[in-house]
Amino acid sequence: MEFTIKAGAPEKLKNGCVVAGVFSGGELSASARALDKAADGAISTILARGDLDDKAGATLMLHALPGLATPRVLLVSLGKSDALSDKAYRDAVSAAARQLGASPAEDAAFCLAEAEVPGRDLAWRLAQATQILLDSTYRCDELKSKRDESRKDVRQIVFVTRAKIDDNLKEAVREGQAIAEGMALAKTLGNLPGNVCTPGYLATTAKKLAKDHKIKVEVLERADMEKLGMGSLLSVARGSHEPPKFIILNYKGGKAKDKPVVLVGKGITFDTGGISLKPGEGMDEMKYDMCGAASVLGTFKAIARMELPINVVGLIPTTENMPGGSAIKPGDIVTSMSGQTIEILNTDAEGRLILCDALTYAERFEPAAVVDIATLTGACIIALGNLTSGLLANDDQLAAELLASGQAAGDKAWQLPLWDEYQDMLKSNFADIPNIGSKGAGTITAACFLARFTKAYKWAHLDIAGTAWKSGADKGATGRPVPLLTRFLIERASR
Template identity: 85%
Template sequence: MTRVSKEKRVEFTIKAGSPEKLKSGCVVVGVYAGGDLTASARALDKAANGAIAALLARGELDDKVGATLMLHDLPGVAAPRVLLVSLGKADELTDKSYRDAVSAAAKQLAGSVAADAAFVLTEAELPHRDLAWRLAQAAQILKDSTYRCDELKSKRDESKKGVKKIVIIAKAKDTAPLEAALRRGSAIAEGMALAKTLGNLPGNVCTPTYLATTARKLAKDHKIKVEVLEKGDMEKLGMGSLLSVARGSHEPPKFIVLNYKGSKAKDKPVVLVGKGVTFDTGGISLKPGEGMDEMKYDMCGAASVLGTFKAIAQMELPINVVGLIPTTENMPGGSATKPGDIVTSMSGQTIEVLNTDAEGRLILCDALTYAERFDPVAVVDVATLTGACIIALGNLTSGLLANDDDLAAELLASGQAAGDKAWQLPLWDEYQDMLKSNFADIPNIGSKGAGTITAACFLARFTKAYKWAHLDIAGTAWKSGADKGATGRPVPLLTQFLIGRAGQ
């Protein structure tokens, strides 16, 4: 097993205090557009005899949200550094602009020589968001900013730069809810880090066996039960659809079952299902060579399930959750499934494989059938399923389809709260007419158009026994270009959804 990336640890504490008297290496405060100072910035400015206001009057700090200005050795201020962060116009502060401001501060702190910092941006008030929400978001963003993916480099980043301890300045008689919020944000960031690392690892390292080993380690470190079904087990269960994808690979497929029991044994679980194709060549329907290296990220659904389990276990969330991860490679080869082959799923439905590159739905459908045995209160599957979703929604928003509108609304609200948004697409019966086969019960691809919807329509054929939602994260789980790499999404959305389900 390869070395797991260790993000630089960031410790959070809460205290009350006057910003000008804090002896931290850096004090981080917000400034509104037009030189309008937040309460803490005013206190610092007063101690410094108006030095901050004078600098702002000269235009030293841009009004654009996220602009920063590092000041050194201000007179009357105990801290050697003061980081000013622009919050934009006070009456236009939104969830996004708040996160952007925190992200800008996090970037500066990650490269700072200061060992600790006092963070006061959380005093910036937003409509409909309390202090606990602002603290959780700040902790998540600040910790996530320390993530590095260098475990396979011969020389790792050994830089000593970066803040290690952050004091959140907040006035509250009862700090317990605020401390819980910090733990929540920190746990989500650590779950994202696990999901990112798994998504970033190459296919020759992160194999189905590697995912199974990771699941076992996660279970050992936390109160989680794990079972790994082997090929023979899947054959006995009749998972012919899943196994058809694995036929061309020398890597053995795995079916990982995670069971987190944080609530009463009689409480029905939420089931999360994550697509785990550790490398997708397209099989016989081979993908173009350009950009194929990025197909190592086709297991980010599985990675996000593992990351979510890590987060909820660290929070000790009072809820029962089952995780199902069908995982395999999709490779060409002499024994690989061919276009036109017909396979039998665990449900007994037969599937005509018209395109072997539409393999995600083939492994998910057997997992969705397997989910029935847990009598779930709800099932959410997560998959980098269709390029059509990237065309429809780009890289900002995950696609959401569901057979229950209340469940869909719950997930949409969770995404809004977490800053990990989804958008609902229709799953009308009329779209089912686009899935017809002359030779089997169902083809694995629909007729031309609406590719994201017809993929979900395929999955819907296997989810009639429970409330179900599908998240297509093809556009949101990965970034291409200069910032190439896994994003850790939708761990924040899934975790927020489970937090809400747990009544936290």
Template identity: 75%
Template sequence: MEFTIKTGTPEKLQTGTLVVGVFAGGKLDGAALALDNAANGKLAAILARGDLDEKAGATLMLHDLKGSACERVLVVSLGKQDEFGDKAWRDAINATAKAVASGPATDAAICLADSIVPGRDAEWALQQLTRAIADGAYRFDATKSKKDEKRRGVTDVVLLTANRISAGMEVAVRRGQAIAEGMALAKDLGNLPANFCTPTYLAETALALGKQHKLKVEVLEREDMEKLGMGSLLSVARGSHQPPKFIVMRYKGAKSKDRPVVLVGKGITFDTGGISLKPGAEMDEMKFDMCGAASVLGTFKAIASIGLPLNVVGIIPATENMPGGGATKPGDVVTSMSGQTIEILNTDAEGRLILCDALTYAERFNPACVVDIATLTGACVVALGKIASGLLTNDDALARELLDSGTASGDRAWQLPLWDEYQELLKSNFADMGNIGGRFAGTITAACFLARFTKAYKWAHLDVAGTAWVSGDAKGATGRPVPLLTEFLIGRCGSAEA
């Protein structure tokens, strides 16, 4: 999809679909007013009849509007003006994205960038708008025998503004498109079935990404992990015929002496639960248990496309969690790379077992901070639903950065406590710790487990079990938290023009 930002008014534009925004019950302004004047008040008359719902995100398609040179006019409700904020804006742009992605027009002009949300600026609006339109065009058909060769939807988009175009606005458009492309990669990886997206496939994807964007990529094999003493990670891999992979990616956008941000993504390419077998219902969705890894790959694609002046390391421990004659059993004790021993009370609490060795490995990079991303606990879905990712951290300033990045990107997180009192729940009679903490506070005790391996640096944990994919008729990966992570890394650069 190609994006162009232009200055002008909409009435003379020759395009397949022209998009304008209007507030409920209010006077027309901006692009909508210019269009209405050209149509001798026809647009206002149509809206006065009540054809457009007042709710933000409602749409009305008009054909061959008098006075307009375009084929169609898509009118999008921005909701009530005195209630206009981030949510209403996102509802409007997401509805726009859906409409232009499913319509017959191949080109569109979108006049929404001047509808500024209170407390936001034009650059923010353009980045969010571009990302939404590009993401709305995402389709997954890689595993279908018949591809849709005549796809509907736009391929060329003009973002029209009445204001002078600044360098920052152009950067915002590029960023929005790059984030959408990163989300698309994360979605593709998540949506692929586990017989396609194996640990080896993740490693090959990382190597291909490295070649495309000149990243340094290293893939450690089982023997390498054994030499490093990654007994915890390898205990998860024992039941699978697929070889585990430990992927390390390096993006260098700053000086060599600058300490990197390290992203660690959980890469369980299929999770049966191991010997602690999961129920069969919806087990197919356990192909999404590598969405943490997918988000790291997607974020690397985004930041490399943008060219952020920052050093970033990505670490992906990848394996399947399968039952079998060689699989780890409940009650087994393993030794992690850190030297700490773990009693495995439940083999379905495997994500923390691969992450803990990756978090120990991260120390060698002398990181500015480490953020791990994992579809870790069902308890997080119970606590926060599908709206917010769970956030737990040993550093409040890092928490604030991530929370603010989530709010700015619309890919929100919510902080849960990481108090020492919860550590008591991980006691074991036979090892330094158990890998589960009992029935209560499952998201917190999982993070408490990880915290025992992150004492050497500032660290945050994102539990994306509720946000990385959706179920039902719209089943599929969401691409989250690529927007949050990319916004966080942009903020870390300290340059608006990065």
């Protein structure tokens, strides 16, 4: 899908479809008014019949209106004109994307970005529209013997504006494209089955990404991890025939002396639970347990595509978690890279075991901040559902940055407490720390565990267990939190 920005009169456009907004009660947007005037009031007449619902995201496709060069006009409801929220705008753009995908139109003129959203400028509206429209074309059918040819997506989108077209607006469109491309990579990695997307596959993907962009990559093998003393990470890998990998990405877009932001992504490419075996129902979805790693790779693709002026390091500890004769057992004690010993009370709490060694490794980069991303706890789904990622941090300013970035990106997070009192729930009679806490506050105690390994720097943890993928009829990876992370890095780069 190609995007351009054009100043022009919508009523004179010859594109296969013109998309215009309508507010509640039939109130026409500026573009819709221009179209209606050229069509001798045909649009107003049709709306007066009540064919378009007032709810943001409702649509109505009109054909062959008199006086217009375009064969189709897609009207999209924006809700109340005095209450157009971020969500309502995104809902309207998403609805337009769906209808365009079902239309035979090969190109479209898009006028929805003219709608004023409180607190959001035109650049934000264009970036959001670009991201949503491009994301709507995503497919994961490479492993099907026959691909679905029924949907023919629009190939070209022209954003129509009355504003002066400057570099800021062009950059906004490029930003939306880059984020959508990063999300697509994260989605594909998540959606691929565990027999394809192995630790080795993630390493190969990282190498290809590095080759295509200005990124350095290093992949540590089992022997390298043994020399580093990564006993916690390697304990998880013991039950699998697939060799573990530790992937290090280095993007140097900033000044040489600038401290990097480090992103750490959990890369369990399939999680059976190990000896603490998960129930069989729904276990196929445990291929998504590497979505933290996928989001790091997707974010790197986005920032490299934008050539963002910032230094970023990506760390991806990756392995399978399998049962077997050599697998770790409940009651085993392992030694992490930090030297802290860990009592394994539940082998299904393995994500924190691989992350803790990666978080210790992150110290060597003297980071400006570290953010880990992990499908870590089912408790987070109980607490926040599937709409919001969990956020915990040892620095309130860093947490505030991530929360604001999530709001702006439409990829929201919610902060949970990381108070010292919760650390009392992590006690072992035989080791420095157990890998699970006492009953309750599962998301918080998991973060408390990780906090033991992050005292040398500012750190935040994103629990994406509820947001990384969808189940049911819409089953598939979401590409989150690539938008949040990319927006966070964009803001950091602009300091």
